[in-house]
Amino acid sequence: MADRPSARALPDELPQEEAVTRYRRHAEIPGWHQDALTEATAVVIGVGALGTETARLLAQAGVGRLVLCDPDDVDESNLSRGALFTPADVGRPKAEAAAAALTALVPGLRAEARHAELSAGVGLAELRSADLVLSCLDSIAARVSLTRRCTLVGAGLLDAGTHPWGGEVRHYVPGGACFGCGLTPAERETADDPWSCARPVAAASHGASAPVSALTAAWLTTTALRVLFGLPEPAGITRVEPVSGTAYRLAAERDPDCPLHERIAPGSVSRTPVAAGGRVGELLALVAADEIALGWNPFGTPLPTTIRLRDAAPDATLASLRVAPRELIPVVVPGDPARTRYLELAAEGEGNR
Ligand SMILES: [Zn+2]
Numbered sequence: 001m002a003d004r005p006s007a008r009a010l011p012d013e014l015p016q017e018e019a020v021t022r023y024r025r026h027a028e029i030p031g032w033h034q035d036a037l038t039e040a041t042a043v044v045i046g047v048g049a050l051g052t053e054t055a056r057l058l059a060q061a062g063v064g065r066l067v068l069c070d071p072d073d074v075d076e077s078n079l080s081r082g083a084l085f086t087p088a089d090v091g092r093p094k095a096e097a098a099a100a101a102l103t104a105l106v107p108g109l110r111a112e113a114r115h116a117e118l119s120a121g122v123g124l125a126e127l128r129s130a131d132l133v134l135s136c137l138d139s140i141a142a143r144v145s146l147t148r149r150c151t152l153v154g155a156g157l158l159d160a161g162t163h164p165w166g167g168e169v170r171h172y173v174p175g176g177a178c179f180g181c182g183l184t185p186a187e188r189e190t191a192d193d194p195w196s197c198a199r200p201v202a203a204a205s206h207g208a209s210a211p212v213s214a215l216t217a218a219w220l221t222t223t224a225l226r227v228l229f230g231l232p233e234p235a236g237i238t239r240v241e242p243v244s245g246t247a248y249r250l251a252a253e254r255d256p257d258c259p260l261h262e263r264i265a266p267g268s269v270s271r272t273p274v275a276a277g278g279r280v281g282e283l284l285a286l287v288a289a290d291e292i293a294l295g296w297n298p299f300g301t302p303l304p305t306t307i308r309l310r311d312a313a314p315d316a317t318l319a320s321l322r323v324a325p326r327e328l329i330p331v332v333v334p335g336d337p338a339r340t341r342y343l344e345l346a347a348e349g350e351g352n353r
Pocket of ligand 1: 180258
């Protein structure tokens with residue numbers, strides 16, 4: 001028998017009776033656990049046609065906290081495809097417009113907008129502790145970057161993509177195949193990490209209509225909910241092809257030569273009381289004289305040419321250097337890779353202990 005929503009796990013902002021009534025029909029679905037959704041955090045990377053529809057479905061299903069990350073602003077062309085945008089949103093950051101629309105749609109939802117590229121918007125500790133990371137990106141390069149960051153902290157990843165008349169949902173679990181395993185070496189080099197020696201980023205070369213995005217998002221969200229419920233959901237790729245009236249699964253093979261499998265040893269991470277809103281000097285006070293603390297994104301004026309935090313003004317905030325919330329800051333000793341360690345930034349307003 002499916003669980004009924006309980007008072008314990010309902011968001012404080014939502015009156016209990018209203019919440020129980022809202023999710024009453026879910027309780028009739030075998031395997032549904034409303035509490036698991038209420039307590040869950042899902043990170044949605046990319047808030048375009050796929051991302052908005054996915055976020056909407058997750059929010060209305062009852063996922064309690066959504067982190068929405070996208071560096072772009074809403075433009076006119078998004079209005080025919082984005083489920084959450086109105087003409088009044090044109091020019092506004094996509095993540096902020098989507099978060100506002102979702103909060104209006106689902107009172108009690110905690111929707112956090114990150115108007116930034118992935119490596120500046122969502123820290124590695126946030127990816128590690130999320131219940132689910134969903135990739136709704138539109139380029140191979142961005143997916144390679146997200147895959148690398150998820151793998152660094154052992155986070156699973158649900159990725160979706162569309163083509164003009166169909167879509168694909170890819171379920172990657174820690175230790176299994178990753179998105180990069182299915183790429184050629186040349187494709188893997190197209191990471192859009194600002195610090196990488198990347199080839200020019202390949203932009204999406206085609207679009208998909210709103211119905212195709214919605215279809216793919218619905219498939220993605222169905223998979224996401226089953227993962228959150230702990231129901232059987234095999235890793236691999238599902239192709240959804242409306243033209244032929246089919247959907248089918250493909251195995252994803254782990255490539256032992258794939259270079260995206262590097263993992264940060266959990267024992268090399270120390271928590272700090274410094275948050276991304278904190279000062280560079282506060283963080284550097286935790287670093288020994290022969291150690292160098294690094295950002296993941298280059299900074300500097302007039303050109304961003306360094307990632308060494310000691311090159312920044314001590315009173316600059318880490319966030320102003322595009323350091324993400326709850327980031328893991330690499331600390332290296334030149335010539336001694338065995339001493340590489342990571343400082344975990346605290347959540348804003350909550351010093352780590
Ligand atoms: Zn791989």
